[in-house]
Amino acid sequence: MKRTIFPGSFDPITLGHVDIINRALPLFDEIIIAIGINADKKYMFPLEKRKQFINETFANEPKIKVETYTGLTIEYCKQKNIDFILRGLRNPADFEFEKAIAQTNRKLAPIETVFLLTSADTSYISSSIVRDILRNNGNIDGFVPKSVINN
Numbered sequence: 001m002k003r004t005i006f007p008g009s010f011d012p013i014t015l016g017h018v019d020i021i022n023r024a025l026p027l028f029d030e031i032i033i034a035i036g037i038n039a040d041k042k043y044m045f046p047l048e049k050r051k052q053f054i055n056e057t058f059a060n061e062p063k064i065k066v067e068t069y070t071g072l073t074i075e076y077c078k079q080k081n082i083d084f085i086l087r088g089l090r091n092p093a094d095f096e097f098e099k100a101i102a103q104t105n106r107k108l109a110p111i112e113t114v115f116l117l118t119s120a121d122t123s124y125i126s127s128s129i130v131r132d133i134l135r136n137n138g139n140i141d142g143f144v145p146k147s148v149i150n151n
């Protein structure tokens with residue numbers, strides 16, 4: 001059985017994340033959306049909310065599970081017996097950043113990182129831009145799934 005984790009902060013989940021997850025569905029038997037908890041990071045949405053947004057978005061998709069983890073992503077993969085890490089690529093900055101992490105992970109564990117290139121119509125979307133719009137009372141309708149809009 002091919003299982004992957006899609007790690008991230010998901011603060012909040014966006015249509016960019018949804019696009020990557022939907023396109024990864026035919027490639028894997030199970031996708032664990034893993035919300036990483038970093039004690040030093042300040043989040044806009046509490047963990048339970050971020051989890052709820054994702055659960056609601058994929059309520060009808062039995063191949064998707066939502067979990068939380070702390071520490072190294074590869075340690076979490078080993079613990080759960082997961083062989084793949086899924087990541088999305090938007091631009092050269094993502095590539096450089098992800099390349100270093102994926103190569104480091106490969107050095108530490110036999111876990112393969114699978115990259116999907118963002119779709120043209122979601123490539124500009126990021127959680128940080130969504131948070132900026134929210135802070136300035138703007139409209140996030142075109143950027144996030146319904147569960148976040150209805151929040």
Ligand code: ADP
Nearest residue numbers: 007008009010016017087088089118122123125
């Ligand atoms: P992190 O804190 O690890 O950057 P994010 O929640 O911002 O977590 O992102 C998780 C994953 O989703 C990353 O691989 C990121 O590149 C990918 N991602 C985010 N937005 C998009 C998008 N618009 N298109 C494709 N991938 C995306």
